[in-house]
Amino acid sequence: MGYFLLMITCLLEDLFNIKIVVTGDDLSNDKKRSLIILNHRTRLDWMFVWMLHSRYKILKQLKIVLKAQLKRVPFLGWSIQHAGYLFLERIWTKDQQKMKSVISYYKSCQTPLSIFLFVFRTLCKAKNKLILAA
Incomplete structure (x- = not known):
């Protein structure tokens, strides 16, 4: 999956001449786990995170939290499942145990990972605000 993302x-960078500017901490020697939370503003914003991780040669440590429906997309669904991404139904009773299991697996890998989470419109729902506040 890392080569596909690369x-x-x-x-994006060479053919379409899209450039990103990175300011702040140097990620090239960062061996820590991270959680990246984005508000899904455009159709390409997730690709910019790929570009960032590619630039620092940490693309293989990226794990993305996705909607469960994406597992059913031919070829893509199989490959992102194989990459160890986390799929959520957006129903807390179903997702809670799945999240615990996958995060436990991530911890057992003993490698730094970047978990990439889009909040989508999920946070706008009142019941989800209560869950996140807990």
Whole structure:
């Protein structure tokens, strides 16, 4: 999966001439786990995170939290399942145990990971605000 993401980032930077500017901490020597939370503003914003991780050669440590429906997309669904991404139904009673299991697996890997989470419109629902506040 890492090579596929690398190919996409090369297309964005070299073919479409999209450039990102990174300011702040140097991530090149960062061996820590991280949680990246984005508000899904555009259709391409997730690709910018790929570009960032590619630039610092940490693309393989990226794990994305996705909607469960994406597991059913031909070829793509299988490959992102194989990459160890976390799929959520957006129903807390179903997702709670799945999250515990996958995060436990991530912890057992003993490698730094970046978990990439889009909040989508989920946070706008009152019942989800209560869950997140707990």
